[in-house]
Amino acid sequence: MRPLDEKETSAVFEKLFKFVGNNLKNIVENPSHEGPDSNPGRYCFRLHKNKVFYASESLVKRATNIARPSLVSLGTCIGKYTHGGSFHLTVQALNLLAANAKHKVWLKPQSEMSFLYGNHVLKSALGRITDNIAPGDGVVVFSMADVPLGFGVAAKSTQDCRKLDPNAIVVLHQADVGEYLRMEDEL
Numbered sequence: 001m002r003p004l005d006e007k008e009t010s011a012v013f014e015k016l017f018k019f020v021g022n023n024l025k026n027i028v029e030n031p032s033h034e035g036p037d038s039n040p041g042r043y044c045f046r047l048h049k050n051k052v053f054y055a056s057e058s059l060v061k062r063a064t065n066i067a068r069p070s071l072v073s074l075g076t077c078i079g080k081y082t083h084g085g086s087f088h089l090t091v092q093a094l095n096l097l098a099a100n101a102k103h104k105v106w107l108k109p110q111s112e113m114s115f116l117y118g119n120h121v122l123k124s125a126l127g128r129i130t131d132n133i134a135p136g137d138g139v140v141v142f143s144m145a146d147v148p149l150g151f152g153v154a155a156k157s158t159q160d161c162r163k164l165d166p167n168a169i170v171v172l173h174q175a176d177v178g179e180y181l182r183m184e185d186e187l
Helices: 006-028 057-063 091-100 109-116 158-163
Strands: 041-048 051-056 076-081 087-089 104-107 126-129 138-143 148-154 169-176
Touching: 006 041, 006 051, 006 076, 006 087, 006 091, 006 138, 041 057, 051 057, 076 091, 091 138, 091 148, 091 169, 104 109, 109 138, 109 148, 109 169, 126 158, 138 169
Parallel strands: 104 138
Antiparallel strands: 041 051, 051 076, 076 087, 104 126, 138 148, 148 169
16 A cells, blocks of 8 residues: 555546546545544545555554555545556545536436446436536436436537437446446455
């Protein structure tokens, strides 16, 4: 377990910025009230076995007593580095993204299961969509009851969505909470 270097930090922040925009400041400066200290600490990012973790500083300090080979996880795993060196957000980052999301999409109740099975979001599945979404922006997908279901990348802008036919893809699927069941062994 070690801090991220300059290149790794920029890759993680670029990916997070795609979804949360200027709210990235809230993630980085979020006070932590864990541990014995009465003063609130902060959260930090750590790399362990190609996975990036978001954990409080007090938890990181306590984890230094554990040998690296024995340490399995620390805090919230928000993503991982592939063998090619690119960074991918994982479904565990959903709570962090949903709380700070810049662009949101809400699905109709009958379309939620399709998304949770790993399919893209079609225009006919949209219940609501935030304004000013551009193609390629990170989007957090919610149910109509404001329960975060997953996230993806916008395929069309908000204005284009109004003119599309019902079977056109609006959001390209990246991760959803159904992965906890589908990929149980890998998470």
